[in-house]
Amino acid sequence: MKVAIMGAGLSGLACAITLERNGISPHIFEKRSDVGDRFINAELFLSFLTSPVNNNYQFLAEEHNIFLKPSNLINQLNIHSENKKAIVNEQVGFINIRGRHKHSFEQQLKQQVSSKIHYQSTFTYEELLKEYSHVILATGDAGYALDLNNYEVDRSVTLKGATVEGDFKQSSIYVWFNHKIVPNGYAYVIPFSEKEANIVIAYPQFSSIQDEDQMWQNFYDILCSRFNQSLKVTDQFHVKDYLIGRCIYPRIGNTFFTGNCFGALMPFLGFGQFSSLLTGIYAANDICGEGQYEKLIKPIRKSYNHSLTLRKAIERTENPTMDKIVSGLDGYWGKKFFKPSKFNSLNTLSYILRPFMK
Template structure:
C-alpha cells in the first residue's frame, strides 16, 4: 500500500510512525528544509483539556505508542485579569518545547520515524491522490480543506510572541485575560528555563498590521521589564471540519480541525488524529468512527470558545475569581471531572434557556402591541 503524507509536523510524523507499526512506509513531503516550527516557543499540554485522560504523555505512550519527553512538569498556573489574580497548584500538565532544537517535539518524533522525508517539496494533493492509495493532509493549514468545502472558521486570531529574558519558575505558567489588548483571547508566559521564557499574545479578530499596537499596549498595561531576545508573529486559525475524509484524502491535526478552540492548544489532539488516520488506513476502518471522541471534544471546546467570546473584562474577573476559589479549584483541577464537557453542556443549557426567554419576551411584547 502506498501512502503519502503532506507535512512533517507532529500530526504527520505521528501518522507515519503508526503506519510503520503496521508495516507501511509512507512518503512524507515537507515544504520547509527541516521539521519544527520556525521559532522556539513552549507549548502547553494541560491535563484539564482531555479528560478522562489523566496524563496525556502516559496515554500517548500506552495507547498510541508515542514517547515524548516534556521540558518541564506544569505545577502552577497564575491567571491575571484587570482586577483579579489567582493561582492554582497541582499536577496540571506539561510544558513541551516547540521549534527546531534537538529536544523539540517534532525532532523527538522524527527520531522515531524511519520513512523518508522529502524536504523543500511543495506537494500537490490532487496529483498525489492519483498516484497513491491514500493521502494524509497534515499541513497545519486550512487551504486544502477549504478548497474541498470541508472547513468552517471558528476562531480567527493573530499571534505575536517573543523569547524574553528574566527570572522565572520553570514549572509555572502565567496567563492574562484583558479585552483591551487581547479581545476575547489571552496572553501567556511559559518558561524555557529559569532565565528565559516564551511570552505570547493572542488577539481575536485582529489584523497583522494591528499586532504591534496590541503588543505595545500589553507591555504597558502589565508593566513588564523583561528583555526581548526574539520576536515573531503568525496567523492562528481554528476551524470545524467535516467530513474528515474525501475520497482517499484524510485530514489530521489543524488541517482536520483539531486545533483546540477553547485555548488554542493542539499537541495531544494533533498527535492522536495522526495515529487514528494511520489505523483507519492500515485496518480499513471508517475514519469518522475512529475520530468520534476527538470530534466530540472539539465540539465542546468550540462551545466554550463561543461563550468566552462574549465576556467583558468584568466577566473575566468573575471567571478567574470562580476558578481560583477554594473548593471550586480543587474540583476543577484536582479531580478527573470532565470540565470541558460539563461546562459546555451547562453553557448550552443556559444558552437554550436564554433563547427561550428572549422568544417569550418578544412574543409577549408583540401581543401587548397588538392590543387595542
C-alpha cells in the first residue's frame, strides 16, 4: 500500500499521525516551504459548537492519540449587536494559533509525524494518483473537488484580517453581529498574547460590498474606541473566495477528501479545525481497516447541515432582532447557552429554524 497525502495542514497531518500509529508511512506533499507557512492567525474551539465534545483537546488525545495544546482558555465571551452587549463569563472554549508561529497547530502536529514531508511540492493530484494506491486530498480548499464535479458550494466568503498590537485580556474574545458594521457577516477580535490580537471581518460574497476599505476602517475605529487605545497593525491578510460547501462523495475510488476539501468548514461561524482533524483521522482509520470513511464522517455531515441552517438564520436576522437576542444572552441565559454541556442546543435550534430557512 502506497499512501500520498496532498497538503500538510490539519487534516493531512492528523491523517499521517494516525497512519503511522498503524504501521503505514505515508508520503506527505506540501506546496509551501514549511508547515503553516502563512499568516499568523488565532483560531478557536468553542464548546457549544461541538457538544457533546466539550474539551476538544482531551477528546483528541484520549480517543485518537493526537496531542495539541491551546494558547489559552476563553473565560469571557463578549457579543455585540448594534445597540446591545452580552458578556458571558464562562469557560466557553480555547484559543489556538495557526500559521507561521512556533506554537501553531501545524508545528505541534509536525512534531508528532515521523514520515518525510516533501516541501515545495508541485505534484498534481493526477500525478500522485498514478504513483500511489491511495491519495488523501487535504489541500484546504475545494479546488480538486470542484474539478472533479464533486463539490457543492453553499457560500463564498471574504475574510479580511490583521494582527494588531495593544493591551489585551488573553482570555476574552469579542464578536460583532451588526449589519451596519459587516452586512450579513460578523467581525471579531481574538487575542493570542497580552500584546497581540487578530482582528477580522468576514462576509459572504452575496453581500456585494462596495467599499471594503471603508468597512474595514470603520471596524478598526470602533475597536480603537472600544479598547480605548490606538491599535498598531503589524500584519494583514485577505482571504477571498473562501468556499464553504461539501463534497458530494467523501471518497472516490481510493481518493479521500478531507478537511476543507471534504466540507469540514462549518457554515455558521466558519469553524473547521475540529472536523478537519477528524476527517484526516477517519480517512486513516479506513485505510487501516478500522472503519468505513463514509460511515465515520456521517456526524460531521449532520453538523454541517445544522450549521448551514443557523448561518442562513443569522444572515436574515435584522439588527433590532439581534439586539433582542444579544440582550437575552447577557447574564443567566448566556451562561446557560454557552457553558460546556453534553446537550447540543444548536442542533435543537436548527431543527426549529429549518422549516423557515428553505
